[in-house]
Amino acid sequence: MTIYFYSNREEPYGCFSNFSPHGFELDGFYWPTSEHYFQAQKFVGTPYADRIRLVKTPKDAAKMGRDRSFPLRPDWSQVKDDIMRRGVLRKFQTHTDIREVLISTGDELIVENSPIDYYWGCGADGSGKNMLGKILMEVREILRDRIN
Numbered sequence: 001m002t003i004y005f006y007s008n009r010e011e012p013y014g015c016f017s018n019f020s021p022h023g024f025e026l027d028g029f030y031w032p033t034s035e036h037y038f039q040a041q042k043f044v045g046t047p048y049a050d051r052i053r054l055v056k057t058p059k060d061a062a063k064m065g066r067d068r069s070f071p072l073r074p075d076w077s078q079v080k081d082d083i084m085r086r087g088v089l090r091k092f093q094t095h096t097d098i099r100e101v102l103i104s105t106g107d108e109l110i111v112e113n114s115p116i117d118y119y120w121g122c123g124a125d126g127s128g129k130n131m132l133g134k135i136l137m138e139v140r141e142i143l144r145d146r147i148n
Helices: 034-041 047-054 058-065 076-094 096-103 131-147
Strands: 002-005 024-026 029-031 109-112
Touching (some): 024 034, 029 034, 047 058, 076 131, 109 131
Antiparallel strands (some): 024 029
């Protein structure tokens, strides 16, 4: 069986979305969602990163993170996967309820069923890289290893 998720409103796997309302502390700040954390890291060390951290919704954080009127950090393409992994891991370390949901998926394939994202999701035709799904499966292994 493959587990598909996309919206943070889908149960029981909506918590896999970076838009899910599961905040955490990381790098000395509180992040309302993993989307806030990820998008702000594109501009780390700038006032714009703080503005992203403080916006009300993950949708606003995503929109601000995609705004190219502010320059991306020069190493972004090299560090974005590790940054996503750090944020996702901290989110699931922080919240027992969603950690249990992730671990309960066993060895199932997890796929972000995004019709528009061919990097983090599977894309409209399923040919995407599904990097968020892969990171969730890595985090599941890390958390499972810490339990055993």
